[in-house]
Amino acid sequence: MPRTMVTLRCSYCKNLFEIEECEFNRGGGKYCSQKCFSDYCRDPNTIKKRFWAFIKIGKKKDCWVWTGGFRTDGYGLFGYRIDGKTKLISAHKFSYIIYYGKIRDGLFVLHDCDNKACCNPHHLFLGTQQDNMDDKVLKGRQSCGEKHYKAILTVKKVQKILLLRRLGFHKRDIANMLNISISRVYAVLGRHAWKSVKI
Numbered sequence: 001m002p003r004t005m006v007t008l009r010c011s012y013c014k015n016l017f018e019i020e021e022c023e024f025n026r027g028g029g030k031y032c033s034q035k036c037f038s039d040y041c042r043d044p045n046t047i048k049k050r051f052w053a054f055i056k057i058g059k060k061k062d063c064w065v066w067t068g069g070f071r072t073d074g075y076g077l078f079g080y081r082i083d084g085k086t087k088l089i090s091a092h093k094f095s096y097i098i099y100y101g102k103i104r105d106g107l108f109v110l111h112d113c114d115n116k117a118c119c120n121p122h123h124l125f126l127g128t129q130q131d132n133m134d135d136k137v138l139k140g141r142q143s144c145g146e147k148h149y150k151a152i153l154t155v156k157k158v159q160k161i162l163l164l165r166r167l168g169f170h171k172r173d174i175a176n177m178l179n180i181s182i183s184r185v186y187a188v189l190g191r192h193a194w195k196s197v198k199i
């Protein structure tokens with residue numbers, strides 16, 4: 001039986017190549033070679049493309065929710081292969097790295113919006129482990145309000161933050177003025193922490 005060949009274009013190197021029709025019918029023929037396939041898997045651009053395909057991208061103010069797999073603690077989890085190894089990374093962290101670049105040692109990617117599934121780089125900022133803990137406290141994930149021993153803010157301080165913000169001060173200036181970390185300011189102004197406090 002004569003073998004029928006099909007001519008296709010490799011979706012990675014874009015060169016034309018031939019495969020048997022039966023192979024094509026089985027769903028093969030995306031890549032001209034094993035090499036093109038593994039290069040495709042390693043290509044940082046295709047990794048990024050795959051990554052963003054998992055995210056519902058919306059407006060700058062909206063949360064861009066991760067639709068892939070999740071870590072047990074509620075953060076999105078993204079896996080990719082590079083140099084023959086599978087790497088796993090928190091989705092929000094990967095989003096931060098793609099958008100802003102490398103993360104300095106000892107710093108963590110925190111959410112301004114308190115939505116663990118959110119990968120909107122505009123809602124992410126860097127903080128220390130302590131900031132992360134304070135943030136959790138402030139956002140009421142561990143305990144609430146002033147009662148918790150780690151809560152550094154008081155109702156008075158929170159009111160001051162809200163007031164200074166209303167007066168038009170920048171978040172960084174407010175942090176400096178009150179001698180607190182910027183993540184605490186973000187947590188308060190980000191709608192979730194100390195919600196009950198009004199001015």
Ligand SMILES: [Zn+2]
Nearest residue numbers: 010013032036
């Ligand atoms: Zn190819």
Ligand SMILES: [Zn+2]
Nearest residue numbers: 063113118123
């Ligand atoms: Zn968000």
